[in-house]
Amino acid sequence: MTETDAGATAVAVRLRSVRRLYRDVVALDGVDLAVRAGSFVAIMGPSGSGKSTLLQCAAGLDRPTSGSVEVGGTELTGLSERRRTLLRRDRIGFVFQSFNLIPSLSAAQNVALPGRLAGRRPSRTQVHAALDRVGLAGRAGHRPGELSGGQQQRVALARALVSRPAVLFGDEPTGALDTVTSRHVLALLRELVNGEGQTTVMVTHDPVAASYADRVVFLVDGRVESELAGPDVEEVAGRMAALEGRRTGGVRAGAEAAGGAGSVRADGEAARRTGSVHADTETVGRTDSVHADTETARHTDSVHAHAETARRTDSVHAHAETARHTDSVHADTEAVGR
Numbered sequence: 001m002t003e004t005d006a007g008a009t010a011v012a013v014r015l016r017s018v019r020r021l022y023r024d025v026v027a028l029d030g031v032d033l034a035v036r037a038g039s040f041v042a043i044m045g046p047s048g049s050g051k052s053t054l055l056q057c058a059a060g061l062d063r064p065t066s067g068s069v070e071v072g073g074t075e076l077t078g079l080s081e082r083r084r085t086l087l088r089r090d091r092i093g094f095v096f097q098s099f100n101l102i103p104s105l106s107a108a109q110n111v112a113l114p115g116r117l118a119g120r121r122p123s124r125t126q127v128h129a130a131l132d133r134v135g136l137a138g139r140a141g142h143r144p145g146e147l148s149g150g151q152q153q154r155v156a157l158a159r160a161l162v163s164r165p166a167v168l169f170g171d172e173p174t175g176a177l178d179t180v181t182s183r184h185v186l187a188l189l190r191e192l193v194n195g196e197g198q199t200t201v202m203v204t205h206d207p208v209a210a211s212y213a214d215r216v217v218f219l220v221d222g223r224v225e226s227e228l229a230g231p232d233v234e235e236v237a238g239r240m241a242a243l244e245g246r247r248t249g250g251v252r253a254g255a256e257a258a259g260g261a262g263s264v265r266a267d268g269e270a271a272r273r274t275g276s277v278h279a280d281t282e283t284v285g286r287t288d289s290v291h292a293d294t295e296t297a298r299h300t301d302s303v304h305a306h307a308e309t310a311r312r313t314d315s316v317h318a319h320a321e322t323a324r325h326t327d328s329v330h331a332d333t334e335a336v337g338r
């Protein structure tokens with residue numbers, strides 16, 4: 001980690017002219033982006049605008065076709081597969097919409113798993129500290145099925161944070177959570193940024209989620225279209241409505257987001273300022289919808305597929321939902337496999 005030059009300490013992630021082509025599809029079309037260390041950036045944009053591709057290139061899960069990516073002062077471009085895997089393991093945390101926890105393992109075992117698979121088992125103290133940071137110190141022995149959706153995502157967060165990564169990436173981390181639970185996870189993310197300077201980059205389609213960030217970057221057709229600093233829910237919703245409308249010819253989705261946003265704005269702003277976010281998660285976790293979600297998740301193929309895959313990889317970042325992830329999982333296996 002070359003943290004010595006002044007630029008590296010100020011900028012945690014830097015993309016320069018990043019292009020990513022899938023055959024004839026231009027997923028990213030020359031993205032320049034710098035994320036300040038200790039800041040919280042949200043990435044928004046219409047479906048298919050390249051958000052996930054951007055996040056995966058930035059996190060070293062995918063390689064740009066051209067351009068460069070720097071994380072924590074290390075240039076990823078040109079690193080061997082193995083070096084990239086090691087950098088991901090040591091410097092990068094990733095959470096997905098689906099929590100990707102192994103159902104048969106306890107919260108603590110899930111948090112310890114990536115390190116264990118990489119031959120660097122974290123100490124009990126480290127695992128418990130990570131669970132404590134997400135407010136789950138008392139749940140270390142619980143299995144995912146015994147936890148609410150929000151608690152499961154917090155276990156996934158603890159797993160991503162246990163290595164003290166330079167950057168935490170989240171691809172729709174609250175996408176599978178109900179509104180109230182989602183706010184708790186967002187407030188926790190905000191708290192990690194405020195309290196610990198945890199650089200965070202999150203893809204979201206939810207204007208309320210984006211309002212927790214310091215800055216919102218809007219992508220359209222693989223390009224940075226615009227940005228908002230100190231985003232306000234209605235402003236973000238309005239911007240998204242305009243972007244969606246431009247693509248689809250209708251503004252309904254965006255307008256609905258804007259309509260719903262007003263009522264929760266106060267909540268979002270209050271959450272941003274409060275120090276503690278863990279208090280009522282217990283109650284929230286007992287709602288039917290959360291349990292329904294948990295039940296479903298337990299039975300989906302993707303969870304089982306993931307469990308299979310994770311056993312063979314160094315990285316529980318693996319996600320069975322997209323073929324792309326499967327590729328990077330196999331790459332990891334080969335790079336790290338002994």
Ligand SMILES: Nc1ncnc2c1ncn2[C@@H]1O[C@H](COP(=O)(O)OP(=O)(O)O)[C@@H](O)[C@H]1O
Nearest residue numbers: 022025027046047048049050051052053054324
């Ligand atoms: N593995 C892939 N193979 C081919 N095309 C892909 C692949 N992944 C993404 N794309 C395409 O790249 C574009 C951007 O996708 P993505 O980054 O997933 O967008 P978003 O996350 O904003 O919805 C889309 O047109 C998508 O169809």
Ligand SMILES: [Mg+2]
Nearest residue numbers: 051052053171
């Ligand atoms: Mg996506």
